[in-house]
Amino acid sequence: QLSGGQRQRVALARALVNKPALILLDEPLGALDLKLRREMQVELKRIQKQTGITFVYVTHDQEEALSMSDRIAVFSEGVIEQVGTPADLYERPASAFVARFIGSSSILHENGRDILLRPEDVRLEAPGYSPAPHERSMAGTIAEVSYLGPVTRVTLCGPDEQDGVTAIVPSRHARGWRERMAVVAVWPEEAAYPLPHRQG
The missing domain is CATH 2.40.50.100 (RNA polymerase II/Efflux pump adaptor protein, barrel-sandwich hybrid domain)
Incomplete structure (x- = not known):
């Protein structure tokens, strides 16, 4: 009976209750509609700042990666193409792959x-x-x-x-x-x- 956003909140609460040093979020918002995804993005950033727990966030959504991250690693076929801040990757991409993957170009x-x-x-x-x-x-x-x-x-x-x-x-x-x-x-x-x- 829970909505998609409610289920994600419950899953996050279960992950946070033991106060881990790190939480892996693998496409956590992929099944949500755009409005709810944006609400959850704000919620996740607030929780991360409040708890200080490191979040490793996996996503194929480039805009989401830019807005959610302090540092981003771009992978291609299992190889790291570039690691840096969102501004580094967008403004100074290390390869054509990163330039095409991060933002429109x-x-x-x-x-x-x-x-x-x-x-x-x-x-x-x-x-x-x-x-x-x-x-x-x-x-x-x-x-x-x-x-x-x-x-x-x-x-x-x-x-x-x-x-x-x-x-x-x-x-x-x-x-x-x-x-x-x-x-x-x-x-x-x-x-x-x-x-x-x-x-x-």
Whole structure:
């Protein structure tokens, strides 16, 4: 008769009652709806801070990992790709895998290097736009427009149809963008992060 959130609270209480040094939470919120998951995230963080017990939290939800963690380890095929703070992994990923796994990203190929570009750093302009000296740009065609409420995700195909760029723009500024429209993606030079070369 208990709801999913109530069952998770009971399981957590049973784990806490003996005051362990560490608790492993393996996808603890995976079966809950979005609203309840967010409520439980707040509850878990409050309990962790109140008790001081170390929580090892396993999740495939990148947003949940960023919001819940002090330190994150990203695994790929049983190998740790990177360990760091949420900001480290999002802003300075150690590999293309981490860049793709943590948050939304575009990876461009320039002069033999992989360049990371986050969608919040990209804006869209009409064809013929001339970028400022501190800006980079790529002409393309809109491949997909996804309305997400307060923001809209717009994905472009580049001229070679291989490199693409994704932009996240406020929905009130995205009403004119349609699939197959020609546009120019523009971003500040400092927003492009060169990914480290893989070793070995």
